[in-house]
Amino acid sequence: MIIMKNLKWLIGFGILAASLLFIMLYPIPSLLSWQSGFLAHCFFVLMLCFVMCFFRVMAGPTPADRAVAIDTLGILIVGFCAILSIPTGRDWYLDIAIAWALQSFIGALALAKYLEGRGFDE
Amino acid sequence: MKSKIVLFIIGFLVWALLTWPLDLQHLIAGLIVAAFIAFITGDLFSQRPHHFGHITRYLWFSYYVPVFLWECLKANIDVAMRVLNPKLPINPGIVKVKTTLKSDTGLTFLANSITLTPGTLCVDIDAEKGILYIHWIDVKTQDIDKATELIVSNFEKILKKIFE
Amino acid sequence: MNSIQQITGMVFIIVGLGFDIFGCIGLLRLPDVYNRLQATTKCVTLGTCSILLGAFILKGVSTTGIKAILVAIFLLLTSPVAAHALARGAHKSGVKLWPKSVVDKYEQDGN
Known part of the structure; x- marks a missing residue:
């Protein structure tokens, strides 16, 4: 009875756990594995987050939902750049992260102004 | 200058x-x-x-940072527990709280700290009347004074020493 | 010493990835815009800051480490402002709260 009640939750949790296990156990022939094999798996965990955000971008019932998902996507990409800079040892990945955080913030403000339905010069 | x-x-x-x-x-x-x-x-x-020359403000700021980070960590664990629970225990609503801060910087920091603490999100500020509208994920009380006591007063005491 | 540094950094990165996943599950599961905004702006911000702190611990005081700390401070300052602006814009554009919500003082005050 309890299982029938929570069936939707169980299916979702099962799919998520299965994909996480698949990501963590699948042997990735990565270019980065000469320094750290573990970090190469971390990229694909973030890819899973990207897929969830893209689902919300496509399915969001109102424009505000899509704006929230795009803002989240911008913050996740900053984390992606940070992970990428550790095994390769190239510090300009973090320059990309700074620029991306700035433009994501300004983009979120512009989307909010657009949702508010007024001009930009107030 | x-x-x-x-x-x-x-x-x-x-x-x-x-x-x-x-x-x-x-x-x-x-x-x-x-x-x-x-x-x-x-x-x-x-x-x-x-104000940048007063040393006591820096000391209060260094007391504010650990308090803020601890609240932030509690907020994350709270949201994670709510999201993972199969019953989805939320009870949302927008409530009103009062504040006595006046300066722009103080209000901005107050709104930022409210947004990053457990279960609350600042929606709008009325700076002239000193009123904040807050989206609360688990509404415990609708009264203005009790909500002020629960949400704002913890940070307001410290921020008043820093920015006013 | 070196291995302790490695393990601490890896633990910070794993905790950050976990919080990122929880925030994205919240983006999918919660019912309306304001609740989704709560979940993402808390979990994703602190998760990304934790990943950046892990990068700082792994790299030490070098070019990469100090830039990571600067990005973390920048994110902690700007992400709540963006969330606040998006919530205000959504309310002004007429997005209703979840039907089971308790109270909406903002709409009662005529905004």
């Missing part, structure tokens, strides 16, 4: 941290750029620049 000097120091510090291994060429370029920026936009930076 004081405001320009403060902005020059902050800008030069950020430049020095961005080009970390300290180097004469980078420092000279940073000096020129920071002086130019401070000369152009210095007067917009701070209304009351003499």
Whole structure:
């Protein structure tokens, strides 16, 4: 009875756990594995987050939902750049992260102004 | 004039941290750029620049940072538990709270700390009446005074010492 | 010493990835815009800051480490402002709260 009640939750949790296990156990022939094999798996965990955000971008019932998902996507990409800079040892990945955080913030403000339905010069 | 000097120091510090291994060429370029920026936009930076000279404000700020980080961590665990629970235990609503802070910087920091603490999100500020509208994920009370006691008062006492 | 540094950094990165996943599950599961905004702006911001702190611990005081700390401070300052602006814009554009919500003082005050 309890299982029938929570069936939707169980299916979702099962799919998520299965994909996480698949990501963590699948042997990735990565270019980065000469320094750290573990970090190469971390990229694909973030890819899973990207897929969830893209689902919300496509399915969001109102424009505000899509704006929230795009803002989240911008913050996740900053984390992606940070992970990428550790095994390769190239510090300009973090320059990309700074620029991306700035433009994501300004983009979120512009989307909010657009949702508010007024001009930009107030 | 004081405001320009403060902005020059902050800008030069950020430049020095961005080009970390300290180097004469980078420092000279940073000096020129920071002086130019401070000369152009210095007067917009701070209304009351003499506040930057008070040492007690820095001490209160260093007390504020760990409190803020601890609340932030609690907020994350709270949201994670709510999201993973199969029954989805939420009870949302928008409530009203009062504040006695007046300065713009203080109100901004208050709204930021409210947004990053457990279960609350600042929706709008009415600066003249001193009223904040807050989206609360688990509404415990709808009364203004009790909500103020629960949400704002913890941070307001510290922020008043820093920014007023 | 070196291995302790490695393990601490890896633990910070794993905790950050976990919070990122929880925030994205919240983006999918919660019912309306304001609740989704709560979940993402808390979990994703602190998760990304934790990843950046892990990068700082792994790299030490070097170019990469100090830039990571600067990005973390920048994110902690700007992400709540963006969330606040998006919530205000959504309310002004006429997005209703979840039907089971308790109270909406903002709409009662005529905004």
